[in-house]
Amino acid sequence: MAVRLLMNGLNGNFMQRALRGTVGWLIRLSLASAIISGPAKGTPMVETEVARFTVGEVVIHRTGGDDPFADEVWLVARKPDGSERRVPAFYDGDDVWRVRLAPDQVGRWTCRVEPSEGIRRMTGLLNAARGTFQCVPSGPEARGGVEIDPDHLHHFRYQDGTPYFLLGYECDWLFALDMNHPDTKPMVGFLDTLARFSFNYLVVQAYAHDTSWSPGHSDPYDVGPPALFAWEGTNEKPDHARLNLAYWRAYDRMVQALDARGITTQIMFKVFNKMVTWPDKGSLEDDRFWRYVVARYQAYNVAWNLAKEAWYDKDLAYWNNRAALIRACDAHGRLICIHDWNVPGMEVDFLTEQQHTHWHEHILAERSRAEHPVVNIEYGYEDGSIRTYNVAQSADEVRRRTWLIVLAGGYPVYYFNPTAWDVIKHEEVPPGYAQMGLVRQVMASLPFAEMEPHDELAEGAYCLAKPGRAYLLYQEKRGPVVLTIKGKGAFAVEWIDLGAGHRLRGDSVEAGRPRLAPPDSLKSGDALLVVRQVPLSD
Numbered sequence: 001m002a003v004r005l006l007m008n009g010l011n012g013n014f015m016q017r018a019l020r021g022t023v024g025w026l027i028r029l030s031l032a033s034a035i036i037s038g039p040a041k042g043t044p045m046v047e048t049e050v051a052r053f054t055v056g057e058v059v060i061h062r063t064g065g066d067d068p069f070a071d072e073v074w075l076v077a078r079k080p081d082g083s084e085r086r087v088p089a090f091y092d093g094d095d096v097w098r099v100r101l102a103p104d105q106v107g108r109w110t111c112r113v114e115p116s117e118g119i120r121r122m123t124g125l126l127n128a129a130r131g132t133f134q135c136v137p138s139g140p141e142a143r144g145g146v147e148i149d150p151d152h153l154h155h156f157r158y159q160d161g162t163p164y165f166l167l168g169y170e171c172d173w174l175f176a177l178d179m180n181h182p183d184t185k186p187m188v189g190f191l192d193t194l195a196r197f198s199f200n201y202l203v204v205q206a207y208a209h210d211t212s213w214s215p216g217h218s219d220p221y222d223v224g225p226p227a228l229f230a231w232e233g234t235n236e237k238p239d240h241a242r243l244n245l246a247y248w249r250a251y252d253r254m255v256q257a258l259d260a261r262g263i264t265t266q267i268m269f270k271v272f273n274k275m276v277t278w279p280d281k282g283s284l285e286d287d288r289f290w291r292y293v294v295a296r297y298q299a300y301n302v303a304w305n306l307a308k309e310a311w312y313d314k315d316l317a318y319w320n321n322r323a324a325l326i327r328a329c330d331a332h333g334r335l336i337c338i339h340d341w342n343v344p345g346m347e348v349d350f351l352t353e354q355q356h357t358h359w360h361e362h363i364l365a366e367r368s369r370a371e372h373p374v375v376n377i378e379y380g381y382e383d384g385s386i387r388t389y390n391v392a393q394s395a396d397e398v399r400r401r402t403w404l405i406v407l408a409g410g411y412p413v414y415y416f417n418p419t420a421w422d423v424i425k426h427e428e429v430p431p432g433y434a435q436m437g438l439v440r441q442v443m444a445s446l447p448f449a450e451m452e453p454h455d456e457l458a459e460g461a462y463c464l465a466k467p468g469r470a471y472l473l474y475q476e477k478r479g480p481v482v483l484t485i486k487g488k489g490a491f492a493v494e495w496i497d498l499g500a501g502h503r504l505r506g507d508s509v510e511a512g513r514p515r516l517a518p519p520d521s522l523k524s525g526d527a528l529l530v531v532r533q534v535p536l537s538d
Contacts, residue, residue, distance in 0.1 A: 048133045048134070049133070049134045049135075049136045050103055050109075050133050050134070050135050050136070051135075051136055051137070051138035051139070051142060052103060052104060052105070052106055052135055052136065052137055052138040052142065052144075053102055053103075053104060053138050053142040053143065053144040053145075053159065053160070054102060054103075054138060054142055055100055055101070055102050055259075055299045055300060056100070056101050056102070056103070056133070056299075057098055057099065057100050057101075058075050058089070058098065058099035058100075058101065058111070058113070059096060059097075059098055060073060060089055060096070060097040060098070060099070060113060061095055061096055061097075062095055062097065067241070068091040068095075068097075069091055069241065069242055069243060069288060069292070070288075071091065071097070071115075072088070072089075072115070073088075073089040073097050073099075073113065073114070073115050074086050074087060074088055074089065074099075074113075074114045074115075075087045075089065075099040075101065075111055075112070075113055075114070076111065076112050076113075076114050077101055077103075077109055077110075077111040077331075078109065078110045078111065079103075079104075079105045079107075079109060080105050080106070080107030080108055080109065080135075081105060085101070085331040085332075086114070086331055087099050087100070087101055087295075087298075087299075087331040088291065088294070088295040088329050088331075089295065090292055090295040090296045091243075091245075092245060092249075093245045098296075099295075100295075100296070100297075100298070100299035100300075101299055101331075102144070102145075102299040102300070102332060103133075103135040104135075104144060104159060105135060106135050106136060106137055107134070107135060108132055108133075108134055108135075109132060109133050109134070109135055110130065110131070110132045111130065111131055111132070111133075112130045112131075141262065143158035143159065143160045143162050144158050144159025144160050144301070145158070145159055145264075145301045145302070145332060145333075145334055145335075146158060146164050146166075146264050146301060146303060146335060147159060147333075147335065148335070148349060148350065148372070148373065149163070149449055151449075152449040152450065153371040153372065153373075154367055154371065154372065154373055154374070154409055155373055155448070155449040156350075156373055156411075157449070163448065163449045164200075165200075165411070165440055165443045165444060165448055166200070166201045166264075166373070166375060166411040166413075167198060167199050167200050167201060167411075167412065167414075167436060167437075167439060167440040168199070168201040168202070168203060168266075168375065168377065168411065168412060168413030168414060169194055169199040169201070169202050169203070169413065169414050169416075170202075170203040170204075170377065170378070170413055170414070170415050170420050171202060171203070171204060171419050171420060171424065172203070172204060172205045172208050172268075172271075172274070172308075172420065172421055172422070173204075173205070173208055173223050173224055173226070173421065173422045173424060174187065174190075174202065174204045174254060174424070175204060175205070175207075175226070175250065175251050175254050176223040176224065176226035176227065176228075176422070176424075177190065177223060177424055177426065178250065178253070178254075179223070179226050179227040179228050179247075179250055180223040180226060180227045181223075182227075186426045186427070187253075187254065187257060187426075188257055189426070189427075190424075190426035190427075191257055191258060191261055191263070192261070193426075193429060193433070194261075194263070194433075195261040195262070195263060196437075197433040197434060197436060197437040198436070198437040198440040198441065199263065199414070199436065199437075200262060200263055200264060200440070201263065201264045201266060201303075201413070202258055202263050202264070202265055202266065203266045203268065203305070203377060203413055204254070204265060204266070204267065204268065205267075205268045205271055205274065205308070206230070206251075206267050206268060206269050206270075206293055207226075207229075207230040207247075207276060208224065208271055208274035208275075208276060208422070209224060209225050209226070209235050209274055209275040209276045209277075210224040210225050210274065210275045210422060211224060211273075211274060211275070211388075211389075211421055211422050212273070212275075213388065213389055213390065213421075214388045214389075214421065214422055214423055219386065219388075219423050221386070221418070221423045221424055221425045221426075222422055222423045223422055223423070223424055224274075224421075224422025224423075226247075228244060228246055228247040228250060229244055229247060230243065230244055230247050230248070230289075231243055231244055231289075232244050235275070235276065235277050236277070238277050240279040240283075240285035240286075240288075240289070241285055241288070243288075243289070243292055248292075248296060251296075252296070255297055255300050255302070256300070259300045259301055262301075264301050264302065264303060265297070265300065265301070265302045265303070266302070266303045266304075266305050266337075267293065267297060267302055267303070267304060267305065268305040268306075268307065268308045268339065269289075269290060269293065269304070269305065269306055269307060269322070270306070270307040270308070270310075271307065271308040271309070272307070272308075272309060272312035272313065273309065273312070274422075281313070281315075281318060282318065282321070287325065290322060290325055290326065290329075291325065291329050294325075294326055294329040294330050295329060298329070298330045298331065298332045298334055299332060302334050303334055303335045303336070303337065304326055304330075304334055304335070304336045304337070305336075305337050305338065305339055305352065306319050306322050306323065306336065306337070306338040306339075306348070307319070307338060307339060307341075308339045308340075309339055309340050309341075309354070310338045310339055310340065310341035311340060311341040314341065316343065316345055316346065319338060319341075319346065320345070320346070320347045323336050323347050323348060324347070335349040335350060336348050336349050337349060337350050337351065337352045337375070338352065339352045339354065339377055340352070340353060340354040340377075340378075342366075348372075349372065350372040350373040350374070350375065351366055351370065351372050351373070351374045351375065352375045352376075352377045352413075353366065353374065353375065353376050353377065353378075354376070354377060354378040354379070355376050355378075355379055356378075356379060356380070359376065359379055359401050359404040359405050359408070360404040360405070360407060360408045360462060361408075362376075362408075363376065363405055363408035363409060363410035364408045364409075364453060366410075367408070367409055367410070367453075373410075373411060374409070374410045374411070375410065375411040375412075375413060376405050376410055376411070376412060376413065377413040378413070378415065379401050379402075379405065379412070380393045380397065380398040380401050380402075380415065381393060381398075381415045381416070381417045381420060382394070382395050382398045382414070382415065382416050382417060382430055382431075382432040383395075383417055384416060384417050384418035384425065384428055384430055385418060385425065385428060386417075386418045386423065386425055387417050387418070388417060388418065388420075388421055388422070388423040389417060389420070389421060392417045395430060395431040395432045395435060396499065396525075396526075398414070398415075398432055398435075399432065399435045399498060399526070400476060400526055402414070402435075402436065402439060403439070403462075403474045403498070403526070403528070404462065404474070406439060406443070406464070406474075407453065407462040407463070407464050407472065407473075407474045408453050408462075408464075409451075409452060409453050409464065412436075412439070414432060414436050416428075416430055416432065416433075434501065435498070435501075438496075438498070438501055442472070442496065442528065442530070445530075446470050446472060446530070446532075447466055447469065447470055448464075450466045450469075451464045451465055451466045451470060451472065452464070452465065452466070454467065454471075457471070457483060457484045458471075458473050458481055458482070458483050458484070459481065459482040459483075460475060460479050460480060460481040460482065461473035461474060461475040461481045461483075461529065462474045462475070463483070467485075467486045467487070468485075468486045468487030468511075468533065469487070469532070469533050470530075470531070470532050470533065471483060471485070471491075471529075471530070471531040471532075472528065472529075472530055473528065473529040473530075473531070474526070474527075474528055474529075475526060475527055475529070476525070476526050477525055477526065478518050478522060478525060478526070478527055479518070480515055480516065480517045480518070481515070481516045481529060482513055482514070482515050482516075483513070483514060483516060483529075483531060484512075484513050485509070485510075485511045485512060485513070485514065485531065486511060487511050487533060488511055489510070489511065489533060489534060490508045490509070490510060490533075490534040491508060491509050491510070491511070491531050491532060491533055491534060492505075492508050492531070492532050492533075492534050493505070493506035493507060493508060493509060493516060493529070493530075493531055494506065494529070494530045494531075494532075495518055495519060495522055495527055495528070495529055495530075496527060496528035496529075496530065497521075497522050497527060498526050498527055498528060499525070499526075502521075504519050504521060504522060506519065508534065509531070516529060516531075
């Protein structure tokens with residue numbers, strides 16, 4: 001049988017070899033928008049180009065086999081520096097397996113397809129096919145995935161080194177929005193709205209079924225239960241051995257739409273109070289589900305969350321086993337966290353909390369306990385025109401809690417009551433969207449990764465600072481602030497009226513302990529004060 005590497009009809013630098021076996025293979029390496037095929041004799045070699053940090057795809061065709069979800073096929077990709085990635089394939093129906101890869105080094109990559117030991121025994125296949133492609137520089141919008149900043153361990157950055165201020169939004173059932181509204185397909189417009197207000201991180205379930213507080217389709221905006229189930233069968237009678245490919249293709253469209261808008265997708269593998277019939281814990285079907293999700297989405301800008309409210313199952317060994325499984329399958333090294341059960345010995349990369357009181361103090365305590373970023377995923381639910389969960393706060397209260405988290409050096413994930421769970425009133429734009437957008441705007445204007453909580457430097461406000469260079473102060477009630485400013489020279493002063501979003505410039509001050517009084521035009525009860533060193537003129 002012939003095994004071939006093909007790529008979209010352009011000539012490419014690939015080898016073909018004839019193999020004998022009982023199972024047929026046709027392997028097409030399809031990266032970016034081009035397809036490369038093995039050239040005819042005497043034809044010049046032309047390699048496809050793949051932009052750095054963009055997602056390419058290897059397509060593998062195979063006939064035969066009884067259980068395609070049990071097969072293991074890998075792509076071994078050698079980077080220009082000689083190191084290798086071993087990337088798993090996932091089955092996508094019609095005798096097709098796919099491998100997704102986001103190259104991170106500019107230069108010539110070589111790759112080969114590596115079936116599992118079982119497939120090699122069955123087919124006599126040793127090295128199915130080999131090929132090369134060129135990774136070329138990408139535009140400024142392609143920054144790679146999110147990782148821990150090695151120079152500032154409480155913060156994130158993109159793979160290209162750009163600082164990343166996480167401004168999160170939770171929408172657990174986003175995957176179901178277009179599934180349940182196939183005629184209008186409102187998801188893209190909804191994501192455009194979130195991107196316009198600077199949200200860059202979205203928390204969503206791998207699957208969730210329904211809620212006890214809004215059961216069934218009790219509202220026109222209710223998308224739980226979803227129109228598609230993650231496995232074959234039904235939630236009542238699932239076939240956990242087989243994934244429902246229609247569901248995961250729809251999930252692809254969501255992840256790709258988020259990726260195209262520069263929004264990181266945090267995928268929560270499990271949830272315990274959303275009425276899901278899960279595979280038995282630690283079973284082959286459980287492993288299959290986890291491996292499949294990792295194989296399908298690791299090339300995108302994603303983060304993995306082992307479970308929402310993992311304290312429902314306080315089995316440390318199981319969660320660490322899941323983290324190890326992810327790391328064994330994820331060739332891109334995406335970050336791993338767990339929601340609201342961060343205990344000693346938990347092998348995750350950063351902390352995600354659910355804290356509804358003492359927001360500032362809790363972040364400070366967690367930062368002192370571990371050198372990881374700390375994210376408060378659930379700390380308030382802004383009210384809206386419909387209330388699906390019977391707890392909600394005003395936009396002003398959610399804003400106050402958000403700034404208390406940020407001034408402690410933490411990261412916020414925002415909830416809007418009419419979109420957070422299985423009721424998604426996607427067209428409603430609450431006041432909190434603009435207020436959250438201002439958070440990211442302010443932080444992007446500061447060297448936030450170099451700033452630490454320094455409440456001791458301010459009287460009358462909370463303080464985040466890089467002493468001698470930049471100070472961010474938040475006061476819950478309007479009043480004067482006494483700030484200890486280290487360094488030399490002049491410092492510019494700016495007040496921000498959080499209720500109105502207005503910026504009000506104050507008089508510059510010198511280092512020392514100046515008393516900073518808010519201007520009379522400041523109307524809202526809470527306010528920000530930004531104090532920056534004025535650059536010395538040449």
